[in-house]
Amino acid sequence: GESVGLHLPTLSVQEGDNSIINCAYSNSASDYFIWYKQESGKGPQFIIDIRSNMDKRQGQRVTVLLNKTVKHLSLQIAATQPGDSAVYFCAEIWGINDQAGTALIFGKGTTLSVSS
Amino acid sequence: GAVVSQHPSRVICKSGTSVKIECRSLDFQATTMFWYRQFPKQSLMLMATSNEGSKATYEQGVEKDKFLINHASLTLSTLTVTSAHPEDSSFYICSATLRYSIMNTEAFFGQGTRLTVV
Numbered sequence: 001g002e003s004v005g006l007h008l009p010t011l012s013v014q015e016g017d018n019s020i021i022n023c024a025y026s027n028s029a030s031d032y033f034i035w036y037k038q039e040s041g042k043g044p045q046f047i048i049d050i051r052s053n054m055d056k057r058q059g060q061r062v063t064v065l066l067n068k069t070v071k072h073l074s075l076q077i078a079a080t081q082p083g084d085s086a087v088y089f090c091a092e093i094w095g096i097n098d099q100a101g102t103a104l105i106f107g108k109g110t111t112l113s114v115s116s
Numbered sequence: 117g118a119v120v121s122q123h124p125s126r127v128i129c130k131s132g133t134s135v136k137i138e139c140r141s142l143d144f145q146a147t148t149m150f151w152y153r154q155f156p157k158q159s160l161m162l163m164a165t166s167n168e169g170s171k172a173t174y175e176q177g178v179e180k181d182k183f184l185i186n187h188a189s190l191t192l193s194t195l196t197v198t199s200a201h202p203e204d205s206s207f208y209i210c211s212a213t214l215r216y217s218i219m220n221t222e223a224f225f226g227q228g229t230r231l232t233v234v
């Protein structure tokens with residue numbers, strides 16, 4: 001079936017490095033993507049989103065890139081800090097403008113470990 | 117910002133008993149809420165879509181008689197795990213979306229409920 005998935009289950013970086021977390025999706029009809037951060041024992045925390053009519057969106061220390069040609073999504077974290085250590089999920093929605101409530105479909109997740 | 121509150125955060129119950137989990141949208145009305153289940157080191161799997169005033173829509177493979185969902189008001193959805201068994205032990209998370217405008221919708225998540233069935 002169609003799903004959103006991540007390339008690597010784990011990523012280890014040094015503090016101060018830039019991190020890149022990747023995600024591949026298979027549903028070409030998806031029109032909205034979100035990156036979430038989840039710390040142990042907590043619910044997902046919104047990081048950044050991007051719509052399918054965009055290629056790039058920047059936030060504070062984070063950038064999301066969308067390549068619709070190869071159905072690829074990435075999250076770039078600049079100057080990674082120990083507090084960034086968590087599991088990162090990409091999620092997709094199709095039909096974001098169709099109705100008030102739409103379920104997110106999550107990818108498998110990447111565990112980011114930041115060492116000092 | 118909008119907040120979704122989930123209660124309890126942790127619950128331990130005996131096998132065969134039922135457990136109710138509440139999900140509240142604190143400062144907005146949510147006509148639709150979503151329930152997810154997350155096993156250790158795995159992703160969030162959508163269980164069901166809870167619609168205010170109507171029956172919930174369950175994903176394939178989710179037993180509706182075991183996971184009872186009630187969305188009696190615009191700010192409250194409940195998930196009841198009936199006749200719980202150890203394999204139901206999991207992290208349950210609710211979500212509600214808020215549509216600010218036609219081009220601006222955001223999803224908010226509860227804190228999650230860690231259910232342990234012994």
